[in-house]
Amino acid sequence: xxxxxxxxxxxxxxxxxxxxxxxxxxxxxxxxxxxxxxxxxxxxxxxxxxxxxxxxxxxxxxxxxxxxxxxxxxxxxxxxxxxxxxxxxxxxxxxxxxxxxxxxxxxxxxxxxxxxxxxxxxxxxxxxxxxxxxxxxxxxxxxxxxxxxxxxxxxxxxxxxxxxxxxxxxxxxxxxxxxxxxxxxxxxxxxxxxxxxxxxxxxxxxxxxxxxxxxxxxxxxxxxxxxxxxxxxxxxxxxxxxxxxxxxxxxxxxxxxxxxxxxxxxxxxxxxxxxxxxxx
Ligand code: MG
Numbered sequence: 001x002x003x004x005x006x007x008x009x010x011x012x013x014x015x016x017x018x019x020x021x022x023x024x025x026x027x028x029x030x031x032x033x034x035x036x037x038x039x040x041x042x043x044x045x046x047x048x049x050x051x052x053x054x055x056x057x058x059x060x061x062x063x064x065x066x067x068x069x070x071x072x073x074x075x076x077x078x079x080x081x082x083x084x085x086x087x088x089x090x091x092x093x094x095x096x097x098x099x100x101x102x103x104x105x106x107x108x109x110x111x112x113x114x115x116x117x118x119x120x121x122x123x124x125x126x127x128x129x130x131x132x133x134x135x136x137x138x139x140x141x142x143x144x145x146x147x148x149x150x151x152x153x154x155x156x157x158x159x160x161x162x163x164x165x166x167x168x169x170x171x172x173x174x175x176x177x178x179x180x181x182x183x184x185x186x187x188x189x190x191x192x193x194x195x196x197x198x199x200x201x202x203x204x205x206x207x208x209x210x211x212x213x214x215x216x217x218x219x220x221x222x223x224x225x226x227x228x229x230x231x232x233x234x235x236x237x238x239x240x241x242x243x244x245x246x247x248x249x250x251x252x253x254x255x256x257x258x259x260x261x262x263x264x265x266x267x268x269x270x271x272x273x274x275x276x277x278x279x280x
Contacts (some may be wrong), residue, residue, distance in 0.1 A: 009275045031272065033062040052106075108200050115145055122243045142176045156178055209275060
């Protein structure tokens, strides 16, 4: 693995196509590091792991995180996210736990030091059965990841910073950290991301550089709209400033989640330039 610069710019991208072609496309954006998302439908067998391992070596590309997504998840609106995403839905808990172990094994085969996912909306009520079940599940996943020497990062955004912090303290596992996504906090209307960083900063192991606007007031349950980096309500300059202030040294992973492939690539190219300016 090549040494990384402090706050090196990376990209969050997804597995699914040919690994070599995927990495070449990401590298064409001007980066050599990133986070790999793995869709729930992708078979995680030895063939998949070895093709990714070979491609990463051949392309001299570094992965800092493997992200798990799960079959049956939908981000259509807030109630749908609550019902379908992460560890919260009881019906899919067991299969998603097994899948997360497979993600940890896959990341270990590639030499990646961190796994991550959206665990879903952590309930506010610490006595609720769902809260307790998810807490136990996070502990088991963290312990599994620890055997591979990995951190297990929870993605921010779906609950307020104080709820997430209290949850992580309650989980009480040293390798449980945060993948901080400032746009999610705005898209879900959970709070100001820069203030949240003051609270969560010491736990942040990786970040997404994503932008977006607050949810519309006249449509309860709707999510805000994602925007190209620098064009939403996050205040990317403030975000980068705050990360510097907190002594964050990890990668800045640009995340852009729109269907239109060409637009997505163009937006990421622009984001790379913006971040190059801001990181100084
Ligand atoms: Mg994100």
